[in-house]
Amino acid sequence: AVQVTPVDDVAADGSIAYSVAIGAAVSDDPAYAGMTPPDIAVLNRDDDTAGVLVTALSGETSENGNTAVLQIRLTAEPSADVTVALTSSDRTEGDVAPHTLIFTAADYADLQ
Numbered sequence: 001a002v003q004v005t006p007v008d009d010v011a012a013d014g015s016i017a018y019s020v021a022i023g024a025a026v027s028d029d030p031a032y033a034g035m036t037p038p039d040i041a042v043l044n045r046d047d048d049t050a051g052v053l054v055t056a057l058s059g060e061t062s063e064n065g066n067t068a069v070l071q072i073r074l075t076a077e078p079s080a081d082v083t084v085a086l087t088s089s090d091r092t093e094g095d096v097a098p099h100t101l102i103f104t105a106a107d108y109a110d111l112q
Contacts, residue, residue, distance in 0.1 A: 004042055010109075012050035012076035017043050051075040052084060055111070061094050071111035074103050082108070 004020060019039040025032045051074070058069040074082060082103045086096045101112045 006044045008047065010048060010077040011079065012048040013046060013079070015043055015045045017041060048076040050078070072101055073111045074108040077105050077108050078103060079105070 002020075019041050021039050022037040024034050024036040027033045053073050053075050055071040060066065061068050072084060084101045084103070086099055086101065088095050103112070
């Protein structure tokens with residue numbers, strides 16, 4: 001039996017079709033020499049989902065200076081940079097910094 005082993009990447013790239021190529025037989029038997037079986041189609045089903053994961057807020061803010069922290073990361077490796085914008089719904093009560101986060105293929109899984 002021949003085992004076909006999938007490669008588990010971290011990209012949400014959808015299910016990808018590929019094939020197993022079977023080379024020509026080598027033999028001194030002329031009935032088999034050069035015989036080339038057909039390639040076999042295989043589908044590698046993707047198990048990754050693109051998403052933005054936000055951790056729970058660390059607490060409440062207060063006018064006496066208590067700040068709160070949240071962290072964000074991507075759930076799958078992006079094929080291009082991903083920019084996430086952050087803003088407060090009421091900047092007279094609280095603001096956020098930074099106002100943008102940029103995730104790359106190298107740091108997508110790191111909490112920012």
